[in-house]
Amino acid sequence: MSTLFISDIHLSNARPDMTAALVHFLEQDAPGADALYVLGDLFEFWIGDDDPNPLHGQVADAFLALSQQGVPIYFIHGNRDFLLGRQFARRAGMTLLGDPCIIELYGERVLLSHGDLLCTQDVDYQKFRRITQLKWLRWLFLRLPLGRRQRIACKMRGKSQMENASKQQFIMDVTPAAVDELLRAHDCHTLIHGHTHRPAIHDFKLDGKGARRIVLGDWFEQGSVLICSPAGQRLETRTLS
Numbered sequence: 329m330s331t332l333f334i335s336d337i338h339l340s341n342a343r344p345d346m347t348a349a350l351v352h353f354l355e356q357d358a359p360g361a362d363a364l365y366v367l368g369d370l371f372e373f374w375i376g377d378d379d380p381n382p383l384h385g386q387v388a389d390a391f392l393a394l395s396q397q398g399v400p401i402y403f404i405h406g407n408r409d410f411l412l413g414r415q416f417a418r419r420a421g422m423t424l425l426g427d428p429c430i431i432e433l434y435g436e437r438v439l440l441s442h443g444d445l446l447c448t449q450d451v452d453y454q455k456f457r458r459i460t461q462l463k464w465l466r467w468l469f470l471r472l473p474l475g476r477r478q479r480i481a482c483k484m485r486g487k488s489q490m491e492n493a494s495k496q497q498f499i500m501d502v503t504p505a506a507v508d509e510l511l512r513a514h515d516c517h518t519l520i521h522g523h524t525h526r527p528a529i530h531d532f533k534l535d536g537k538g539a540r541r542i543v544l545g546d547w548f549e550q551g552s553v554l555i556c557s558p559a560g561q562r563l564e565t566r567t568l569s
């Protein structure tokens with residue numbers, strides 16, 4: 329009896345080793361799980377479900393095979409793949425969830441999020457995030473020719489890499505007050521998120537009661553998986569093949 333959580337795999341054509349590790353995980357580790365949750369940034373970038381990149385088909389097939397074995401798969405968008413749509417989700421056998429989202433995990437209310445909305449000290453990023461959330465802008469972007477979307481995405485990734493290189497580390501982590509506020513607002517004491525690439529289990533007090541924030545790791549050097557069971561939660565790593 330276990331539920332699996334992964335995030336920040338950042339799949340791209342440049343890293344076939346990461347794709348292989350994920351496919352191996354979906355084929356070998358995940359069958360038999362009660363559910364699999366992907367908490368965002370599965371892909372390094374996403375410019376529309378109509379992108380013919382063969383990597384997308386390969387990843388969709390691996391997820392679909394798992395879902396056909398009876399494992400429900402849920403997906404929360406990350407800041408890289410926020411445009412991933414219903415068409416891909418259907419192809420991959422995934423159910424799209426909102427961010428944040430409350431689930432019932434072995435009798436406990438648990439809050440799930442990608443985590444970027446908690447990095448409130450990164451004011452420039454939050455401004456950018458608000459723009460990317462605009463429905464009409466997404467609608468317009470997805471109607472641009474594919475080549476144009478590719479060029480825009482490439483430019484934006486270059487810009488964000490340059491900006492992030494000059495940001496102080498604490499700015500790119502979650503703000504503790506924002507975590508407290510989010511947990512309080514949803515009447516939860518456990519939060520699972522990704523985005524910061526700082527895998528850890530943080531125990532703290534929230535309004536006098538024990539609270540826990542579990543951070544998933546990325547898949548750049550090794551895989552990172554959170555395994556939850558009625559007995560507890562543990563973070564594990566997986567080697568890249």
Ligand SMILES: [Mn+2]
Pocket residue numbers: 368369406407408442444522523524
């Ligand atoms: Mn992210």
